[in-house]
Amino acid sequence: MPKLSPLDLVKRTPMTNCRQCGFPTCLAFGAAVVKTGVSPGQCPFINLSGIDITTDISFIKDQKIKDLDFIASLKEKIRPLHFEEIAPHLGATFSADCNGKLIFHYLGQEVSLSKSTLTIDGQEPDDPRDQILLYNYVASGGNHLPAHDWVGMESLPNSISKIKTLATYCEDRLARLFHDQSAPHIMAGITAVGGTATDGEGATLAAIILVLPMIPQFVLYWEESLEDHFPAQVKVLFDRHVLSYLDLESLVFSSERLADRMTSLLKSQVLI
Structure with missing residues (x-):
């Protein structure tokens, strides 16, 4: 039987990001259940019928020990x-x-x-x-200073399996989030997480966000164009020296956390 994934859990919630579970988004809740063993019962609306949650939780506990x-x-x-x-x-x-x-x-x-x-x-x-x-x-001890020479995940070595993960847990989430927000509100959130606006070569909005002091991430956002049948889209680029500081697994997680923080800030009253 395939192991439970965060998206499997999310599909069993109302996907309203109501935060009654104590997490900012349904996806953050699903990740916490699968990765850290948080009880799925913290969501009062989750539908657990048809899955062996006991088996999956046992796996989760084993993963937490690892x-x-x-x-x-x-x-x-x-x-x-x-x-x-x-x-x-x-x-x-x-x-x-x-x-x-x-x-x-x-x-x-x-x-x-x-x-x-x-x-x-x-x-x-x-x-x-x-x-x-x-x-x-x-x-890592600190290595190369960021060169601000930007590359996509696909340009980093051995990253093929991470391209879809980055899109699912960061880029696609940010695109949906930004689609419902005004540019000033988005920029307020970006500033709160340590980012600054920059030129984006035709992007609706572009910013460099310091996820960590030496881990800048270049976030480009293109708004939806109904005329051109172009959906809202986000692309995240990385400094070419980034693997001197983090492995691919931690790098993708850092981008996921970027999406978590932006969601938490933009969906809250903090920036209003």
Whole structure:
């Protein structure tokens, strides 16, 4: 039997992003269930008929154990690093508190990372993938400065399997989100996550967003054209040095988190 995917869960919700589950979107809820073992019952409207959720949850728990083991290995990997030396190369600030920690921003949120603790805006992250992303970033030690020479996912090595994943969990979601928003409101959200407007070669809107200090992502948005039968579309480009900091799995997840944050901000009252 195929393993449950976040989209499988989303299709069993009303897909209204009502947030009664405690997550900003139905997709974020589905990902949390599949990736971190959050109870599907947190959605009061979900239809679980016809699936063996017990089997799938067992798989999820096994995956969570693997993720936690991987996080432990990443902590060991960063243990010998001299945070004070690598901080400038990561766009971070070094603090001597807690025997040394790095302070940097992640989609407009403050990360505090020591060799034993990690918080985002003062809270421990619920999703192990956030920890994996952030520890991987620090473990890189800082490499090439971003060149702002932009390439698509398809141009990165061994990325064929990630192209559709990026489209599903980031680009297509942002296109649907932006379609319902005014340009000033979209830009307010982009500014809140650490982005700035830029030229986009014919795009309706273009911005460079610092997902992490050395991980800029170039977001291009073309609005729908009924006359040309052209749907709303988003393309995300990456700096050509990006794999010096993150592996492909973490890179795609960072873009997914970009879509999560933009959805949370634009659908909330925060920017109004």
